Amino acid sequence: MPVLTRLIPSPVVVDISRGALDDLAGLLADQRISTNGKLAFAISGGSGAALRERFAPELPNASWYEVGGGTIDDAVKLGDAMKSGRYDAVVGLGGGKIIDCAKYAAARIGLPLVAVATNLSHDGLCSPVATLDNDAGRGSYGVPNPIAVVIDLDVIREAPERYIRSGIGDVISNISAVKDWELGHEVCGEDIDGLAAAMARQAGEAILHHPGDVSDDGFLQVLAEGLVLTGISMSVAGDSRPASGACHEINHGFDLLYPKRAAPHGEQCGLGAAFATYLRGDKDTAKLMVEVLRRHHLPVLPQDIGFDADEFVKVVEYAPQTRPGRYTILEHLDLSTDQIRDAYADYAQAIGS
Secondary structure, eight states, rough: OOHHHHHHHHEEEEEETTTTTHHHHHHHHTTTTTTOEEEEEEEEEEEEHHHHHHHGOOOOHHHHHHEOOOOOHHHHHHHHHTTSSSEEEEEEEEEEHHHHHHHHHHHTTTOOOOEEEEOOSSSSGGGGGEEEEEEEEEEEEEOOOOSEEEEEHHHHTSOOHOOOOOOOOHHHHHHHHHHHHHHHHHHHHHHOOOHHHHHHHHHHHHHHTOOTTTTTTTHHHHHHHHHHHHHHHHHHHSSSSGGGGGHHHHHHHHHHHHHTTOOOOHHHHHHHHHHHHHTTTOHHHHHHHHHHHHHOOOOGGGGGGGOOOHHHHHHHHHHHGGGGTTOOOOHHHOOOOOHHHHHHHHHHHHHHH
16 A cells, blocks of 8 residues: 555644733643643743743742753753653743753653743744754754744744844745755755755745835744744654755854854755755845845845955855765765855855945
8 A cells, every 4th residue: 555644743732822821821722731830941041031930929839940052061961950850841941052952851751741932033943853052063953853842932022133133134044045956856866855855945935035124023923933934844854954055164164164153054955045046046036035035134145244255255265064974966066165255255246335
């Protein structure tokens, strides 16, 4: 018998709405994730304290763990601290670093994870990957998908606006990442999953063509849904390929070469996507990406985030080393330093300052 369907790992609950956190305890009980509120919360030391104050009274059986940072050591310590508590689930309550640490810790101790995002800075909140700093720089660690994702748009509005806009760049970069995946398929015979590609691409297209901005609840809803769909697309594919191509190689290049000066993840990915799309020869799409990124006050040139042209050339030259074995437009063109410099000069002139 042929296999007629497949099971897709995805959250049991996805709640994206205003006031989604007004009854967190009830939501988890209704879904039988935790009927008695025996939960381990991972929070930051900053905004997490205010959220603890809000939720602790209605969750008397919960324990609260402050996450020190976004390193693999932090995630291991978090898991070790939680493992003797006999909890029903781990709740990552915060931004990307908190949720990634909580993902890894939950996987380490064999508990399901509930991801409660307090900003929309990148697509990691629903992905099967935890991105954590380590001694070699930064690593991606495979973990199970969250069992539930809760995004309260009222809470999102309280986040710094820059970290909401960052997610826009990350979702738009899907369009470039899928093109790189298709290139790997055409040139190297790499397997491509059409469902995963479609999910990631449509999430990017929805943002690219949406007329709203971060002041608009409708736009925030589409952005949050796009981030969740992108994470699920990675689960479908079994890795980050639907959402990570030359755009993310360039992002990692910034992070590894200039760790103290790097901008938010989504800002660098959006810039990388626009440049990679231009390199691919799709100048109309590159121009549209640039227009949309600028409309949302996101960078399109390295100087927008404090880097000069020579530094950007170094980043692009180094970028393929950040994902060995991944085939993108950067590996395909295999440009020399001078060719990268010329290509960047052409890109900068084409899009204007």
